[in-house]
Amino acid sequence: MAETPVDPVLRAESSSQRATFLELFLDLVFVFALTRVSQRLVEDFTTDQRILLSEAGQTLVLFLALWLIWASTAWVTSTLEPEAFAVQGVVVITVVCSMVVAVALPEGFGDRGLIFVVAYLAVQFGRIGFFLLATRGRIIAGDPAAPKRVLFWTALTAVPWLVGGLAGESVLRGVLWSVAVGVDYLGFTLGWPTPRLGRSQYGTQPFAGEHLAERYQQFLLIALGELILVTGITFSGGGGAFTPARTGALGLALLTTVLLWRIYFYRAGHVLPTAIIQARDPARLGLSAAYTHLIMIAGIVLTGVGYELTITHPFGHIVPAWLIAILGGPALFLAGRAGFEFQVFGRISWPRVAGVVLLGATAPTMGRLPLLAVAGTTAGILLGVAVSDLRRSRGRAPEQPAPPI
Incomplete structure (x- = not known):
């Protein structure tokens, strides 16, 4: 990054990396x-x-x-x-x-x-x-x-x-x-390739990798906040009673939100700024991270929809298609998170892959269970992924990023 950019519109090295x-x-x-x-x-x-x-x-x-x-x-x-x-x-x-x-x-x-x-x-x-x-x-x-x-x-x-x-x-x-x-x-x-103009070569101008990483982190937190917002509104609105079943569904929603936060930030989400800075091609890594975050955020939004349905119908008749939201949302998040892990550390995250497989394997057996039981199973699988991360970190030095890009 240039100390004094040719154009004042470009970022200078002294520019703050924090979001405005x-x-x-x-x-x-x-x-x-x-x-x-x-x-x-x-x-x-x-x-x-x-x-x-x-x-x-x-x-x-x-x-x-x-x-x-x-x-x-x-x-x-x-x-x-x-x-x-x-x-x-x-x-x-x-x-x-x-x-x-x-x-x-x-x-x-x-x-x-x-x-x-x-x-x-x-x-x-x-x-x-x-x-x-x-x-x-x-x-x-x-x-x-x-x-x-x-x-x-x-x-x-x-x-x-x-x-x-x-x-x-x-x-x-x-x-x-x-x-x-x-x-x-x-x-x-x-890079918008255009006749006679060529295309933009990412990385040829100043690029604030730490800033971009922080923006991804902030938007993922926005998605988690939206999950809390929509489930809270569903629970408190609509004249629904504070029954044990509905309260249990809300509790599972909050537990799932915490687990999604934990799974994201351990450890790739936490060291993303360092990973982009240390990458051989920081701009390319920053651009590719947009797509893994897109997948994770889509999974979080879909998870929120699943919990809206669960809070509304905790013991109601299950519609098979609803499993797409209740099981598919967390599976989509884990799939995106596995790809994100590879971007940061250059390796496969087997606990997240196992979580996706388990969520898919349980789908055929969930059709006759109440939504509350399906949500509980999903939360249990996410808890297993989080626990595996915790066990892996014990007695070891924090893993340092090693992006393959």
Whole structure:
């Protein structure tokens, strides 16, 4: 990292690695946004089960768009100076437009589809436009064509986004938006390769790895906070009685939240900043960590939906599809966490792999049990993973990161 960057918009070595208050303000919007994802998923699981796959797929598309907004913002504030006026304006635009995206999300494939897509595109075009205006078109040292590349890809995917938003038929909208979000992720991953402009080479400009790692940690805590929020609201709202069964379901939800926190932060989540700094290619590791965190956060949100169903129907008739949330959420988290472990330490986390296998193996036997028993089994498996971590750490020096990248 250069001591005195050529462009004041770029990060200097003296820049703080901590998240700014404006970035934390953005996170508050995404707390609300995740509750909208949970709301939509609960509706997916409690409506006609014959269309569950298509409904859940639609929710996934909306969630992926939401995560890309946050992840790309975290990348911007890790490569540019977050206190610079141009960058602060980018974050403010993201805050405002993301709030509209979140409000429209539950009906994103319904009456609010056009509102959702206009707000999403406003984030993409608005940020680039404001940045170019605030910097008076001044090129960025090290990657002068970056804004043009992003603008090209944004314009490219704006067509299927807008056509899908105008389409009244949800299947066509789903196809077009799936293609659009897939291309958006491809551009972000590859550095927006553009004819005659090439592509951005991640790592060729200042990069605050410690800052990016902290942002991932903070968003995962946001997801855990959302799990507590939605289960607490479900337990206390709706006129439900404080019965032993419902109270037990809430207790399991809190236990699961603690276990997910423990499993994440031991030990890879704790040393992620050091791992990125020590990596041979810090920018590549930071970018790849976005995808493992995406998987873990999706698992946490799905787990929260499972506990909403469990608190509401602790001894009710189980719908087989609900096992996708109650067992699949923790399994998805563990799968992402196993990949994250490899990114940080260059090895496979067998306890997490075993947890995924056990959750999958128990699924066929859970169909006749009450939801409370299924949730208890899931919590028990997560507890086993956490205990194995504790036993592994006894009598040993803390493992140091050894990223393979």
